[in-house]
Amino acid sequence: MSATPAVADSAALQAFNARRRWRRLFDYLGWSLTVAAFALLGGAMVWIVVVVFLRGASAITPKVITHITSGTGGGLLNAIQGTLVLAFGGILLAIPPGLAAGIYLSEFDHGRLAPAIRFFADVLVGVPSIVIGYFGYVTMVAGLGWNFSVAAGSIALAIISLPYICRTSEMALRQVPRSLREAGLALGAGDGKVIMGICVPAALPAILTGILLALAISVGETAPLLYTAGWSNYLWTGHLTKEPIGYLTYAIWSFITEPFSGAHALAYAAAFFVTFFVLVISVISRMVLDENTGWRRRRLR
Amino acid sequence: MTFRRITAGLASIVGVTLIVIVVFLVIYAWPAVRLNGWKFLYKNTWSLGRLYGNPITVHGQQIMPGAHYGILFLIAGTLLTTAIALLIAVPVGVGAAMFLAEGVPPLLRTWVSLFVELLAAIPSVVFGLWGYVVVIPFLGYRVFPFMVKWLGFIPFFSGPSGSGYGLLTCGFVLALMIVPLITATLRDALLGQAASLHEGALALGASRFEAQWGVLLPAVRRVLIGSSILATGRALGETMAVLMISGNAVNILPRNIYDTVSTMASFIVSQLDSALTDPTGMAVRSLAEVALVLCVISILVNSFARLLLYYAGQQGAGAP
Numbered sequence: 001m002s003a004t005p006a007v008a009d010s011a012a013l014q015a016f017n018a019r020r021r022w023r024r025l026f027d028y029l030g031w032s033l034t035v036a037a038f039a040l041l042g043g044a045m046v047w048i049v050v051v052v053f054l055r056g057a058s059a060i061t062p063k064v065i066t067h068i069t070s071g072t073g074g075g076l077l078n079a080i081q082g083t084l085v086l087a088f089g090g091i092l093l094a095i096p097p098g099l100a101a102g103i104y105l106s107e108f109d110h111g112r113l114a115p116a117i118r119f120f121a122d123v124l125v126g127v128p129s130i131v132i133g134y135f136g137y138v139t140m141v142a143g144l145g146w147n148f149s150v151a152a153g154s155i156a157l158a159i160i161s162l163p164y165i166c167r168t169s170e171m172a173l174r175q176v177p178r179s180l181r182e183a184g185l186a187l188g189a190g191d192g193k194v195i196m197g198i199c200v201p202a203a204l205p206a207i208l209t210g211i212l213l214a215l216a217i218s219v220g221e222t223a224p225l226l227y228t229a230g231w232s233n234y235l236w237t238g239h240l241t242k243e244p245i246g247y248l249t250y251a252i253w254s255f256i257t258e259p260f261s262g263a264h265a266l267a268y269a270a271a272f273f274v275t276f277f278v279l280v281i282s283v284i285s286r287m288v289l290d291e292n293t294g295w296r297r298r299r300l301r
Numbered sequence: 302m303t304f305r306r307i308t309a310g311l312a313s314i315v316g317v318t319l320i321v322i323v324v325f326l327v328i329y330a331w332p333a334v335r336l337n338g339w340k341f342l343y344k345n346t347w348s349l350g351r352l353y354g355n356p357i358t359v360h361g362q363q364i365m366p367g368a369h370y371g372i373l374f375l376i377a378g379t380l381l382t383t384a385i386a387l388l389i390a391v392p393v394g395v396g397a398a399m400f401l402a403e404g405v406p407p408l409l410r411t412w413v414s415l416f417v418e419l420l421a422a423i424p425s426v427v428f429g430l431w432g433y434v435v436v437i438p439f440l441g442y443r444v445f446p447f448m449v450k451w452l453g454f455i456p457f458f459s460g461p462s463g464s465g466y467g468l469l470t471c472g473f474v475l476a477l478m479i480v481p482l483i484t485a486t487l488r489d490a491l492l493g494q495a496a497s498l499h500e501g502a503l504a505l506g507a508s509r510f511e512a513q514w515g516v517l518l519p520a521v522r523r524v525l526i527g528s529s530i531l532a533t534g535r536a537l538g539e540t541m542a543v544l545m546i547s548g549n550a551v552n553i554l555p556r557n558i559y560d561t562v563s564t565m566a567s568f569i570v571s572q573l574d575s576a577l578t579d580p581t582g583m584a585v586r587s588l589a590e591v592a593l594v595l596c597v598i599s600i601l602v603n604s605f606a607r608l609l610l611y612y613a614g615q616q617g618a619g620a621p
Contacts, residue, residue, distance in 0.1 A: 100311030105312070286411070
């Protein structure tokens with residue numbers, strides 16, 4: 001009588017042990033695969049940064065930032081100037097509607113307009129940048145006869161930064177406590193006064209961070225500029241239309257496929273500038289927007 | 302009320318911009334749409350015709366003799382590169398998200414996540430540069446010949462292994478470009494689930510991995526699907542990196558996964574210069590039709606993904 005339960009017990013025990021071994025293996029394999037997935041991404045990130053920074057750093061000479069491009073040699077002064085002009089132009093154009101949309105989405109989020117604008121902004125982020133570039137070519141470069149120009153390039157970049165500025169300002173304004181608004185309204189201030197005088201200043205660090213991120217995206221864009229801004233070997237002379245302008249991302253794309261090591265050096269130097277700028281801004285914005293250590297904790301809690 | 306009206310007016314620019322883009326592309330591409338008809342989508346010939354001949358009139362439109370506009374090879378190239386990118390990106394994205402949500406101590410999480418998030422910040426053209434100088438020689442000379450040797454029995458994996466430019470290279474680099482979107486969205490969704498879900502699973506005897514895999518991951522499946530579709534949209538429209546590593550094949554369908562391809566987005570960049578030599582302007586209008594097709598596809602894909610994510614409560618997905 002007593003033997004049967006013992007046999008059953010040992011069978012159950014064996015099954016239990018087999019199951020435990022299998023679960024340990026599953027756990028081990030699972031975690032290994034997640035680590036491998038992360039290592040692939042981190043490794044690629046490090047690989048890209050190392051390639052760009054090592055080759056870029058050895059390609060940067062004083063001439064690169066003091067001379068303009070001549071053929072496939074010379075420097076990148078014209079491209080650096082052009083990138084700054086186009087990116088700042090685009091951002092300046094995008095701030096008024098982008099910030100207004102952010103304010104509207106956060107402060108007047110009732111009715112039908114706010115969800116519609118939010119949806120359009122989110123879809124606009126997904127429209128390929130080359131489509132926006134081709135739209136710029138069709139309407140401004142060819143249609144209005146502006147030719148390749150600062151105006152066309154800046155407007156194309158503004159369209160790209162618009163939804164980013166809109167959504168980051170909305171997120172920033174939503175973090176401002178409701179009590180601040182109520183205090184303002186209780187003192188008799190109107191909607192405009194409360195929003196522009198209290199909410200926007202309180203959320204300013206996060207709003208500015210969003211604008212900086214949009215600036216970083218603009219600096220890294222190529223496709224929307226190829227057929228709106230064109231390319232120029234010379235410094236910009238201040239004409240908004242009918243004068244093409246250079247920019248760094250064009251130098252990366254076109255000079256790396258040239259068969260000369262001098263051209264390659266310029267491409268690496270341009271890649272260094274663009275990547276460095278974009279990564280620094282991204283790290284700063286993470287620090288500002290981080291929930292645990294960032295601006296929110298210090299300013300509003 | 303006036304302040305509200307002013308912001309509403311300015312804010313509407315965001316919505317109006319998208320409509321204006323579509324409307325102007327339709328207006329500009331309309332003669333090409335009339336000329337090409339549905340053939341545009343399933344014919345495999347893109348030819349500007351004899352540029353030194355006299356223009357002829359077809360369907361009421363002036364074109365150069367022998368001009369044909371069909372983009373089947375572009376549609377195939379776009380869909381295939383995107384499909385390969387997704388096949389790589391979804392498992393890697395899920396794995397990395399689980400690692401970041403549960404495998405890293407909370408104190409380090411922000412900093413470890415930075416690696417993945419900065420990958421999203423790197424400009425497309427820098428990915429292209431890296432692909433061109435590093436990935437193409439590496440895959441073309443070291444990896445693809447071995448894949449032909451060992452995996453050649455699988456259809457489309459057999460040789461010739463090509464030069465490194467092409468479908469699989471594009472798929473790999475595109476995957477790296479879209480993975481951060483999936484990982485970041487999914488990580489936030491995993492961390493945002495109620496703690497009781499995780500704790501309940503642990504109390505029932507599940508290990509931490511089993512809790513993630515069996516309980517939390519199914520709970521965020523809608524976010525996974527939404528962010529994957531969002532990533533699909535991004536891969537479909539990626540231009541510069543693909544332009545630099547795809548080989549820019551014209552009028553041929555890829556024979557195996559190492560073969561050169563072209564996508565709609567990269568084709569617009571690589572062909573505009575030659576399209577401008579067409580005196581009737583029909584080539585430029587047909588390129589506008591390519592842009593229009595791409596625009597409509599990406600709007601559909603993104604709308605679907607956004608609605609899915611709104612429904613799953615992930616409003617901020619994909620924002621920087």
